[in-house]
Amino acid sequence: MVGAGPTGLFLACELALAGVDVAVVEREAVPSGQSRGGGVNQRSAEVLAMRGLLDAVTERAVPRESVGGHFAFLPVPLDARPWRTRYPDGIMIPQDRLEQILETRLRELGVRVRRSTELVGLVQDSDGVEATVSDGRVRGRYLVACDGGHSAVRKLVGADFPGQAGTMAAVSADIELASAGETVPRTVGHISTMMRPGGGYWMMLHPLDGEGGRVAGYRAVFGGPPQAALPRTAPVTADEVAAALTAVHGPDTVLARLRWGTRFSDAHRQLAQYRHGRVLFAGDAAHIHLPIGGQGLNLGLQDAMNLGWKLAGVVAGRSPEALLDTYHDERHPVAARVLATVRAQRVIAFPSPEADDVRGLREIVMDMARLPDGNEYLAGLMSGLAIRYDLGDPDPLVGARMIDLALGTQDGVTTVSALLRAGRGLLLDLDAPLAPVHEVAWGVDRIPARVVGSPVGTDVGAARVLVRPDGYVGWVGREPHERPDAALARCFAGSAQEAPALLG
Template identity: 50%
Template sequence: MRTEVIVVGAGPTGLMLAYELTLAGIPVVVMEKQLTHSTQSRAGGLQPRTAEVLDLRGLLEPLLAQEPSENTTGGHFATLPVELDCRPWRTRYPHPVNVAQVRLEAHLERLLGEQGVPVLRGHEVTAVAQDAEGVTAQWHADGASDGGEVRGRYLVACDGGHSTVRRLLGVPFPGRERRMSAVAADLTLASRSETVPTERKHFSQYTRSAGGFHAILHPIGPDLYRLLFGKLSGEGPDRETPVSPDEVREALRAVYGPDTELGELRAASRFGDAVRQVERYREGRVLFAGDAAHIHMPIGGQGVNLGVQDAVNLGWKLAGTIHGWAPAGLLDSYHEERHPVAARVLRHTRAQAVIMNPGRDEELGTVRELVTELLRLPDTNRYVSGLMSGLDLRYPGVGPRLIDVDLTTEDGPTRASRLLHTGRGLLLSLDGRRRSVGHRSDRVEHVMAKTDEDVDGAGALLIRPDGYLAWTDTDGTPLDTALARWFG
C-alpha cells in the first residue's frame, strides 16, 4: 500500500490532520490500532479557539445542527469559582462549546469516509523505518495471523500519550511521572441524593470532597453523567487496571451519600498528572502531534485544543512540502511554533493541579483565595481566559488570529471564516484595491470585500490557512515578501 502521508492514530488530532491533508489534495491513510470507536465522552466540550478553528473549515456548524450548544457559562481555571470571560477577545464563541470529543471524532471520520480516505481500524503499527525518500510502516491487523506494510513520504504520529511510533523510534519523552491516579467515567444513576447536580452549572460548582475521595460529577446528557474521582491521597491502580463498578460505587457513596447509587457504567478510564513533551516535533520524515508530542493533566479541554491546532498548523505546511511549493523552513516552523505553545499549556496545567488542591490543605487554601480574587479583576480574567481558550495565541513573527468579522463580497454577505473553508491562504482586500498573488493562485485566494468592523486598522490582510495574519498593509513590508515567506 502506498500513499503520501501515513497518519497513525484516529483521535481528534489524527482525523483533523487527515482532513486538512485531504482538503489540500494529499493522499493519506489513517491507521488506528483500536478496532472500534471509543464511546467515552472524554473531553466534554471545545474551547473557543478550537470552535473557531473548526469554523474555519465549516466543520462546527453541522455539529451544532445535530445538537445545539446551550452552554452560557464561562470556562474555569483550576475549578475556581470565577467564570472566564472571553468576550474581550472578540470571538463568536465566548463560552466553551458543548461538543464532546467522541462526537467530533465520529463527524471527522464520517467526512473522511465520504472522501474515500482509508481509516484502517484494528491496524496496529509494529515497525517504522525511514530513509531519504520516505517512511515504511509495518502493521498487524486485529484478529489476523499476519499484516502488511504501507509506504509514504511522511508519517505523522498522532497515537496518544503512549505512542507506539515514539517507542519504536526510541524518541525520548522527558518530563515528570504521575503523582496521582484518578478515574473518568460515563454513567447513569439508579438513584441520587440532593447533592447530585441535575443541570449544567459553572464547573466550580461540581467539585466535592468527602470520605477520603474528591469528585466532580456533572450531567452531560439526558440521564447521563460524567464522573471524575480519585482518592485524596492520590493513590490508585496503574493505567492498565480496568475500572470496576464497585470502585465507582464506593466513590459515589463516599462523596454523594448512600442515596446515590450507580445505574450503568457506560465507559471508564484512568488518568494521571504526568507531564511530558518530546524535544523535537520532527524526526526526519516522522512528525509528532497531539498527545504523542505532549501530555498533561486533562483539565479544561486543553488536550483537544492543543491537538486540533497542532493538526491545522501542520496540515498546510506538510501539504505545501509535498506539493513542492513550500519555502525553505516552512515544515520546520511547525515545531518552532507549536512546541512553545504546548510547553506553556504544560506549565499552567501543572499550576492548576496544585491550585485545585482537592485535599483542601490549609496553606494551599489561602493560595486559592488569592487567585480567586485576582481572577475577578478584568485584566487578570482577560489574560487567563485567553490562556485557557487559546484565543491569545500569537506565533513569533506572525500576527494575531483573524477576527471572524461580517463581510460583504461580490457574491453577497458572508463571514471571514467562511472564506477559509478551502484550506488555502487568503488575501483579503477591504480597501477596494485589487492586488496580485502572482503564480500562487492555487494556494492563495484573493477576495475583495467590505466590512463595518475594525480589522486591526488594516485595509488588506494576508491570512495563513490556520487563520493567523501573515501580513497587513500596515506592516511596512511588501506583500510579495510575505507571500514568498509563507507560500513559496
C-alpha cells in the same frame, strides 16, 4: 497517519481537503465510544468553523448554560468576549461524538480509516517512510504520529520525551445512574458548581445526555484514597465508582451501569522535537499532561490545523520542506505553556493535604481573576485565543488569530471563516474596489472586501491582511500600496526568500 482520535482524524481531513493522498491506520477495531475530552474551547470552535464543521458539532453538543470558562475549577467565570470571538463559551461535546463527526467528514473526502491495523515497525529514508503494519506495509512521503500518550511511533523512533511522572491518581468514567440525589447536577453549569468533595473524595459530575431533567448518562471524574493506592493498570470497577458516588453525593445516588473507565495522573511530558526526519508528531503523541479543562483535546486539534496546510503544501510541491520546521517552532512553545498552566492549576485545584498555604494562593488568584484585566488574561490563556506565533514582525496583529469579521465581497456578505473553508490562504484587500477573486502565489487567494457590521467588530486597523490557512495573520499592510511578497515567502516557504511577483 497513525491514530484515529480527534487529532489524527482532523489532520487527515486537512490533508484530504488539500488533495493529498492520505492513509489512516488505527489499532482499535471500533471507535472508543468514550467521552474523554470534555469539549472544544473557544479557539477550537473557531478552527472548526473555518472548515465548515461547527454546525455538526453544535447539533451534537451537550446543552449548557452560558457561564464562562474556568481556571483550576475556581468559582470565578472567565469571560472570553473581550477577545472578540463568536463563541465565547466554547462547546461541550463528548470526544466520541466529535470523532464521529470528523470521521464522517473524512469519508466524504474519500478516505476510510483502516481499523484493526497496528503499527509494528517503520523505516525512513531520503524519499519517504515505510511502515510495517499488522496486515502489510504502507509507504508514504511522510508519517504523522497521532497515536496518543503511549505512542508506538514515539518508541520506534526513539524520540526523547522528557518530563515528570505523576504524583496523583484519579479516574474518569462514563456512567449511568439508577437514581440521583439532590446534589447531582441536572444541567451543565460553571465547572465550579459541578465539583464536590465528600468522604475523602473529590468528584466532578456532569450530564452527558438527556434533557428536561431525565438524565441517564454522566461523566464522573474523581479521586480519593483508593485511587491513590491502585496501580495505573488496574481496571476501573463499578464498585469503585459506586463507592465514590455514595461518598460525595449520598446513598440516594445509585450507579446503574459503568460504560467505561480509565485512570489518569498528573504526569507531564513533551517531546524535545516534534519532527524526526520524515516523521512528525501531533496531539498526545507529542505532549501529555493532567487532563483538566479539555486542554489536551484542543491542543491536538490545533496541532493538526497548524501542521495540515504546511504538510499539504510541501507534498504538493508548493512549499519547500523547510516549512515543516516551523510546525515545531510554533507549536512546541504553545504546548509548553499549556503544560506549565496545567501544573499551576494542579497545585490550586488538588493541593496535598498538608498544603494549607494553598488556600491563600487560591484567594489571591480568585481576586486577580475578578479584575477585568486579570480575567481577560486567564480567559485568553485557557481558551487558546491569546496564542500569538512569533513570525518575526513586531506588529501586534501579526502572528495573532484573525478576527472572524463579516465581509462584503463581489459575491455578497460572508465571513473570514467561511472564506477559509477551502483550506487556502487569504490576502484580504480591505481598501480596494470589489473585484473577482484570483490566486496570487503559494495557494493564496486575493479577495477584495469591505468590513461590515458583525458581533466581533468592524475594524482591524489595516488596509491589507494576509491570513494563513489556519486563520493566523501572517502580515498586515497599513497602506493600500504595501505588498506582502516577503511575508508570503516567510509564511509559505519558511524563509524570507523572494516570492513570486504579485498583482497590485
